[in-house]
Amino acid sequence: xxxxxxxxxxxxxxxxxxxxxxxxxxxxxxxxxxxxxxxxxxxxxxxxxxxxxxxxxxxxxxxxxxxxxxxxxxxxxxxxxxxxxxxxxxxxxxxxxxxxxxxxxxxxxxxxxxxxxxxxxxxxxxxxxxxxxxxxxxxxxxxxxxxxxxxxxxxxxxxxxxxxxxxxxxxxxxxxxxxxxxxxxxxxxxxxxxxxxxxxxxxxxxxxxxxxxxxxxxxxxxxxxxxxxxxxxxxxxxxxxxxxxxxxxxxxxxxxxxxxxxxxxxxxxxxxxxxxxxxxxxxxxxxxxxxxxxxxxxxxx
Amino acid sequence: xxxxxxxxxxxxxxxxxxxxxxxxxxxxxxxxxxxxxxxxxxxxxxxxxxxxxxxxxxx
Numbered sequence: 001x002x003x004x005x006x007x008x009x010x011x012x013x014x015x016x017x018x019x020x021x022x023x024x025x026x027x028x029x030x031x032x033x034x035x036x037x038x039x040x041x042x043x044x045x046x047x048x049x050x051x052x053x054x055x056x057x058x059x060x061x062x063x064x065x066x067x068x069x070x071x072x073x074x075x076x077x078x079x080x081x082x083x084x085x086x087x088x089x090x091x092x093x094x095x096x097x098x099x100x101x102x103x104x105x106x107x108x109x110x111x112x113x114x115x116x117x118x119x120x121x122x123x124x125x126x127x128x129x130x131x132x133x134x135x136x137x138x139x140x141x142x143x144x145x146x147x148x149x150x151x152x153x154x155x156x157x158x159x160x161x162x163x164x165x166x167x168x169x170x171x172x173x174x175x176x177x178x179x180x181x182x183x184x185x186x187x188x189x190x191x192x193x194x195x196x197x198x199x200x201x202x203x204x205x206x207x208x209x210x211x212x213x214x215x216x217x218x219x220x221x222x223x224x225x226x227x228x229x230x231x232x233x234x235x236x237x238x239x240x241x242x243x244x245x246x247x248x249x250x251x252x253x254x255x256x257x258x259x260x261x262x263x264x265x266x267x268x269x270x271x272x273x274x275x276x277x278x279x280x281x282x283x284x285x286x287x288x289x290x291x292x293x294x295x296x297x298x299x300x301x
Numbered sequence: 302x303x304x305x306x307x308x309x310x311x312x313x314x315x316x317x318x319x320x321x322x323x324x325x326x327x328x329x330x331x332x333x334x335x336x337x338x339x340x341x342x343x344x345x346x347x348x349x350x351x352x353x354x355x356x357x358x359x360x
Binding site: 193194 | 335336343344345350354355359
């Protein structure tokens with residue numbers, strides 16, 4: 001026990017770094033979106049996670065030794081991680097040009113923001129684990145580290161479409177060249193050939209917002225593009241260059257705020273697509289809260 | 302901004318102006334020409350429901 005006490009700073013930093021890295025690994029999941037790409041994208045982010053963990057863990061002994069200037073290097077870290085965000089934004093924007101159904105800049109911004117935010121969560125985990133190890137005992141550091149990972153996890157997941165809207169599968173309808181999903185006009189298709197393909201291949205959905213806040217979110221063009229992109233990633237897209245009319249689309253019913261979706265999945269399974277739609281992430285940048293505004297809280301508002 | 306790249310018409314008297322005009326005799330021919338133009342120009346074919354199909358490049 002004496003050894004642990006006399007080496008408490010070292011122990012604290014080691015525990016902090018370990019939990020920081022564990023926290024990063026826990027938040028670094030390459031799912032269906034295959035982003036970050038494997039293996040090099042992952043290596044980049046694990047390395048940055050190690051740096052973040054180190055910074056968070058070392059900050060505690062620096063503070064306890066009253067070495068306040070040393071803490072200012074955290075600002076350096078912030079700068080560093082802003083660059084991470086920039087890097088992600090740039091590379092995703094470049095890649096997006098060659099996607100059949102692009103992610104859209106709002107989705108890209110969301111992803112880039114997540115990368116920056118998660119590095120701060122790593123610093124937080126490492127800081128907490130290190131603090132508890134040094135101030136109390138190494139095992140308390142481990143307990144605090146585990147708890148901090150849970151906290152980080154809580155911040156990791158945002159809302160999904162299910163929580164803001166009801167989703168309904170509706171048939172698509174062609175009236176001459178005009179294409180409707182339910183009652184929502186989508187587009188005009190001039191070619192008979194394309195009409196037949198769409199009739200055969202397309203799926204229609206209506207997304208009904210649950211309240212006035214979600215109505216604004218669904219109207220956001222970035223959010224709509226994110227929905228189209230995610231479904232195309234999951235089920236493929238019946239589309240190619242030179243086929244401009246075969247384009248998944250989302251249009252609003254202006255009177256009700258409902259969103260009509262025309263999807264062209266390669267794997268046409270209405271139930272699976274519906275389930276997937278429920279799990280589409282809501283973009284942070286698309287969230288608005290008009291209901292919180294004073295003007296909307298007055299009587300009858 | 303969207304731009305009309307070509308017009309495929311059944312009635313040549315109806316159209317004039319800046320975009321190239323392709324006059325055709327029947328609806329079948331109109332579909333065939335529009336189909337080919339759509340693939341070549343990578344522009345959407347839209348039916349104006351008055352005998353004209355326009356090819357529009359959307360951004």
